[in-house]
Amino acid sequence: MSSKVKICGLRRPEDIETANLYRPDFIGFVFANSSRRITEEQAECLRAGLADGILAAGVFVNAPVREAARIAEKGIIDIIQLHGDEDEAYIRSLKTFTKKPVIKAVRVQSREQILEAEKLPCEYLLLDTYTKGQYGGSGKGFDLSLIPRLARPFFLAGGLSAENVQSALESSGAFAADVSSAVETEGYKDRDKVREFIRAVREQDSDTKNH
Numbered sequence: 001m002s003s004k005v006k007i008c009g010l011r012r013p014e015d016i017e018t019a020n021l022y023r024p025d026f027i028g029f030v031f032a033n034s035s036r037r038i039t040e041e042q043a044e045c046l047r048a049g050l051a052d053g054i055l056a057a058g059v060f061v062n063a064p065v066r067e068a069a070r071i072a073e074k075g076i077i078d079i080i081q082l083h084g085d086e087d088e089a090y091i092r093s094l095k096t097f098t099k100k101p102v103i104k105a106v107r108v109q110s111r112e113q114i115l116e117a118e119k120l121p122c123e124y125l126l127l128d129t130y131t132k133g134q135y136g137g138s139g140k141g142f143d144l145s146l147i148p149r150l151a152r153p154f155f156l157a158g159g160l161s162a163e164n165v166q167s168a169l170e171s172s173g174a175f176a177a178d179v180s181s182a183v184e185t186e187g188y189k190d191r192d193k194v195r196e197f198i199r200a201v202r203e204q205d206s207d208t209k210n211h
């Protein structure tokens, strides 16, 4: 199966134009406390311009369950990405309010932690770097040898770039590559870097098919 791409932290109309041009499979709107945070109203406007076929994830960190569900049910996002300390009870409660798929981020510190997270009632895991004092989008990578064989599809995140994404996907077996920092220049998404990242993932797919 070909690898998917997610570009996270879109916040301007030109970022949406870039996405519509280069067609990642997923984009992310950050609703959590971050320099990439956007409001619900901004996300609604951006979503209206997003091409069909690109799925929008909403990134939340320890948000009230009803707030995440409300934004999802409004149609602003297709997937709920939980990037904080949300536990099984939180996810079960969320699922009583919305049928939208859930991505649970794990800020990786050990192999056992990932195996434990596999039991959670979510559709996808997202494995990201643990950085003290920061929930995500740090631009730093983690030790991919900690990733066990997983039955569930997972997004790989944390310090990915056009230069390292091919080998990271290959060695981890991830379903999708997720990037934010490495496709930015001075804090904003950079059209050329987004293009190169997506190209690197798609090239990896054609290399795999040719071998």
Ligand SMILES: O=C(O)c1ccccc1NCC(=O)[C@H](O)[C@H](O)COP(=O)(O)O
Pocket: 007, 008, 009, 028, 030, 032, 033, 034, 035, 036, 037, 059, 061, 083, 128, 135, 136, 137, 138, 139, 140, 157, 158, 159, 160, 178, 179, 180, 181, 182
């Ligand atoms: O990107 C943020 O600012 C952010 C803040 C708080 C929680 C999550 C956040 N991002 C989530 C993502 O999906 C990022 O793409 C992921 O952490 C990878 O980021 P990077 O290492 O910068 O490529």
